[in-house]
Amino acid sequence: xxxxxxYLKGLRKEKGLTLKQVEKAAQVSNAYISQVERGLRxxxxxxVLKRLAKVYEVSQRELMVAAGHLEDDSSERVTREKVxxxxxxxxxxxxxxxxxxxxxxxxxLDAKRFIVEMYETATGRKLMETAEQx
Amino acid sequence: xxxxxSQSTDIENDPLLTWCRALIGRQADHWPPEENVLAEAFxxxxxxxxxxxxxxxxxxxxxxGIEVTxxxxxxxxxxxxxxxxxxxxxxxxxxxxLPGTDEHTLLHxxxxxxxxxxxxxxxxxxxxxxxxxxxxxxxxxxxxxxSFGRRLPDFIEQVKQIxxxxxxxxxxxxIGIGSMAYIFTCLFLPFVEDTFLKExxxxxxxx
Numbered sequence: 251x252x253x254x255x256x257y258l259k260g261l262r263k264e265k266g267l268t269l270k271q272v273e274k275a276a277q278v279s280n281a282y283i284s285q286v287e288r289g290l291r292x293x294x295x296x297x298v299l300k301r302l303a304k305v306y307e308v309s310q311r312e313l314m315v316a317a318g319h320l321e322d323d324s325s326e327r328v329t330r331e332k333v334x335x336x337x338x339x340x341x342x343x344x345x346x347x348x349x350x351x352x353x354x355x356x357x358x359l360d361a362k363r364f365i366v367e368m369y370e371t372a373t374g375r376k377l378m379e380t381a382e383q384x
Numbered sequence: 385x386x387x388x389x390s391q392s393t394d395i396e397n398d399p400l401l402t403w404c405r406a407l408i409g410r411q412a413d414h415w416p417p418e419e420n421v422l423a424e425a426f427x428x429x430x431x432x433x434x435x436x437x438x439x440x441x442x443x444x445x446x447x448x449g450i451e452v453t454x455x456x457x458x459x460x461x462x463x464x465x466x467x468x469x470x471x472x473x474x475x476x477x478x479x480x481x482l483p484g485t486d487e488h489t490l491l492h493x494x495x496x497x498x499x500x501x502x503x504x505x506x507x508x509x510x511x512x513x514x515x516x517x518x519x520x521x522x523x524x525x526x527x528x529x530x531s532f533g534r535r536l537p538d539f540i541e542q543v544k545q546i547x548x549x550x551x552x553x554x555x556x557x558x559i560g561i562g563s564m565a566y567i568f569t570c571l572f573l574p575f576v577e578d579t580f581l582k583e584x585x586x587x588x589x590x591x
Contacts, residue, residue: 266578307459349496351463351489351520353578360458368475372468 252289257316259287261306264356276301293317308358330359336377337362340369400448403429404501416509419519422495423526427534435531438486445474445490450497452490454478463489465496472497481580484528488573491524521574528570536563 262272262283269280278298285291294302296310296319303310314320340346346369350361357365366377407425411417417425427435434444442452450472457464457477462485464475474493480486499516502508510516539559546552569576 346466346468347500348464348466349493349499349516349520350461350465351492352517353460353462356460358458358460361461364458364461365464368464368466372466372471372473 254293254316254318255287255289258283258302260356261308262287265306267305272302272305275305278302293319332378333359333363333366336366336369339377340366343369343373346373398449399430400450400498401501404498404505408502408505408507415507419522420526420530422509423523423530426523426527427530432531432534435487435491435527436535438490441487441490445494448472450474450494452476454486463493465493467497467500482573482577484569484573485577487528488524488570491527492520495520495523525571525573528573529567532563532566532570 262269267275269284272278272283273280276298278294278301282291282294283302286294293299294317296314299313299317299319300310303313306313311320315326340348348365348368350365352361370376370378403426407417407422408415410425411421414421430444434440445452449470452474454476455478457475457479459479462477466473474490474497476486476489476493496516499509499520510519536559540556543552543555543559546555
């Protein structure tokens with residue numbers, strides 16, 4: 251299954267960039283990116299991912315993990331799960347209503363963490379700390 | 385506990401809730417109203433001066449019991465609003481790529497807070513979150529252009545006082561061109577903002 255390619259294509263679409271625009275900004279051939287997106291080529295090497303990360307505004311580490319160059323180490327996975335769980339709690343709390351003006355449609359982990367922090371400030375509840383104690 | 389329960393003792397002193405209720409009553413036959421209608425009603429009720437700039441909008445929010453703050457946010461978030469019991473707040477990103485972004489974002493967040501109130505009153509204007517995003521963008525654009533349009537006669541009146549003919553004509557020209565440019569940026573700010581940010585991304589400029 252072409253998970254990485256779909257992920258990469260999703261990032262490009264969110265930014266509203268064409269393959270040619272990515273080629274120009276990241277200095278990577280548009281034909282090559284297209285093949286990676288379609289799963290016809292293996293995920294790019296770290297130096298290419300570094301340039302793509304800048305264009306797509308994601309961390310290089312995130313791309314490296316998605317490409318399988320880096321292990322999603324346990325502490326990072328725990329943090330991600332903690333934030334995701336806290337975020338789920340926030341959006342399911344009927345007493346708390348919130349909204350955001352977003353650029354694009356994708357909520358990064360940092361964005362979810364921010365929303366959780368805003369919830370904690372408003373309600374005085376500490377979701378992240380609770381999760382850490384567990 | 386619902387929003388209305390938590391505010392039941394203070395409804396009379398809540399200008400936003402009072403206005404939302406009155407609007408639902410007035411527009412009952414045409415609910416939900418178009419965003420331009422909502423924006424027009426908003427500016428008529430709260431005044432064009434109240435929407436003049438960020439400081440005026442902050443003051444207006446304060447009167448509505450909404451705390452407005454500015455803080456660093458992740459790059460994809462421009463603003464955030466929340467309602468918890470009787471506490472309402474709006475946060476704006478401290479990174480503002482273009483002039484007018486803060487005012488637009490504040491009005492966008494205010495529209496979302498209004499939607500929470502409409503919902504509590506049993507009169508939502510949309511069911512999908514994506515629709516609300518779109519509506520809030522339109523509301524913000526319309527309020528800014530509407531309030532500017534209503535302040536325009538004051539500018540023209542001031543220009544009329546200019547005695548030197550050619551200076552007066554020049555001032556009219558500046559007002560005419562400036563007004564068109566301003567209204568254009570109000571209405572198309574989300575598009576301009578996206579294009580601007582994409583251009584920065586293409587050039588690898590951190591936003």
